[in-house]
Amino acid sequence: MSHDHHHAAGPTGAGSVVLELGGDIGVLVLHAPAELHGHEIEISKSNSADFHRTHSLVRERQTASGVSFAAVYPGIPAGEYTIWRDPDTPAGTVTIVGGEVSRFTWPC
Numbered sequence: 001m002s003h004d005h006h007h008a009a010g011p012t013g014a015g016s017v018v019l020e021l022g023g024d025i026g027v028l029v030l031h032a033p034a035e036l037h038g039h040e041i042e043i044s045k046s047n048s049a050d051f052h053r054t055h056s057l058v059r060e061r062q063t064a065s066g067v068s069f070a071a072v073y074p075g076i077p078a079g080e081y082t083i084w085r086d087p088d089t090p091a092g093t094v095t096i097v098g099g100e101v102s103r104f105t106w107p108c
Helices: none
Strands: 004-007 025-032 038-047 053-057 060-064 068-077 079-084 090-096 103-105
Touching: 025 038, 025 090, 038 068, 053 068, 090 103
Parallel strands: 025 103
Antiparallel strands: 004 038, 025 068, 038 053, 038 079, 060 068, 079 090
C-alpha cells in the first residue's frame, strides 16, 4: 500500500466495475477496512524475477447488502501474488485462478 498516495474517490455502485476474466485470467477483490478508503494497494507476482507491481484504489462500494470497502484488480494472470502493506512489508498472499474471482481480506 502506498501511504503517500491518498485519493478522494466517490462511491461505486453495483455493476460499475468491468471484470475481465477467462482462460488464465482472473480477478482479485481485496476487502479492506474503511480507514484504507482512498489508498492504493499494490500487488505483485510472488516468487518471480519480475518485480513489477500493480495497484488499485480502495473505494467505497454500495450494494443492496450495505456499504463495504474494496480494491478490484481485473485482468490478473493466474498465479500466486503478494499483497503489499507498504513498499517493504507483505500483508499476505493470494492465489489467482483463471476464470474466477479470488478474494483477499486485509489483515487487521
